[in-house]
Amino acid sequence: MRFYDFRGAPSPTKVRIVIEEKGIEIPTESINLRKLEQQGEAYRQKHPGATVPMLELDDGTRLTESLAISHYLDQTFPDPNLMGLDPKEQALVLMWHDIGTLEGYLGVQELLRNSSEAFKGRALPGPQPYEQIAALVERGRTRIGVFMNKLDQQLSRCEYLACERYTYADIAAFVTVGFAKRVLGEDPTVGHSNLSRWVEVIAARPAVQAATG
Numbered sequence: 001m002r003f004y005d006f007r008g009a010p011s012p013t014k015v016r017i018v019i020e021e022k023g024i025e026i027p028t029e030s031i032n033l034r035k036l037e038q039q040g041e042a043y044r045q046k047h048p049g050a051t052v053p054m055l056e057l058d059d060g061t062r063l064t065e066s067l068a069i070s071h072y073l074d075q076t077f078p079d080p081n082l083m084g085l086d087p088k089e090q091a092l093v094l095m096w097h098d099i100g101t102l103e104g105y106l107g108v109q110e111l112l113r114n115s116s117e118a119f120k121g122r123a124l125p126g127p128q129p130y131e132q133i134a135a136l137v138e139r140g141r142t143r144i145g146v147f148m149n150k151l152d153q154q155l156s157r158c159e160y161l162a163c164e165r166y167t168y169a170d171i172a173a174f175v176t177v178g179f180a181k182r183v184l185g186e187d188p189t190v191g192h193s194n195l196s197r198w199v200e201v202i203a204a205r206p207a208v209q210a211a212t213g
């Protein structure tokens with residue numbers, strides 16, 4: 001296996017946390033997004049979608065998308081389980097993953113990629129040169145606030161997002177909260193006591209510290 005990573009980016013960070021939680025070692029290659037290495041011929045030959053993370057399997061199969069890679073690793077290295085132990089928990093993990101991606105992560109992406117000079121002509125990841133849309137900046141900011149409220153509400157009812165125990169749903173949402181903090185330049189958990197409590201617990205995990213430090 002070979003893992004294509006970039007430490008400064010949120011999506012591969014989710015997979016790095018999974019790798020650390022499972023205590024496995026996978027040869028890793030960094031694709032420097034700041035130097036646009038993902039757009040280079042060598043990487044695009046492997047992955048025309050030009051994003052990280054990617055996991056190359058020994059039979060040559062290339063998996064992209066952090067959820068798919070994490071699912072593969074969870075099935076292949078089952079201990080500790082991160083994707084749910086029974087149908088209900090598996091569904092809750094996927095449900096909170098989707099909420100986290102569609103309502104949280106994409107809101108942060110909207111704000112960042114439509115406002116930053118560095119993303120001019122690259123308002124969406126991948127090789128297609130999408131122009132920025134100024135109106136999406138404020139909408140992204142609003143969506144982040146709505147998402148933080150939603151997380152806080154769920155975490156007022158349950159200790160973790162899929163409720164009883166730490167799962168991939170927490171990993172994905174935790175990375176998005178960190179991404180939001182970086183893009184906003186302020187801590188979006190302030191004023192959300194349940195969310196702050198959860199962030200502290202997740203951030204203290206050795207695997208999370210190893211993957212993000």
Ligand SMILES: N[C@@H](CCC(=O)N[C@@H](CS)C(=O)NCC(=O)O)C(=O)O
Nearest residue numbers: 009010011051052053065066125126
């Ligand atoms: N759905 C994908 C998203 C992958 C993605 O957007 N990766 C970003 C880094 S977080 C990327 O490679 N961006 C390259 C670019 O902006 O050109 C996943 O979850 O893995």
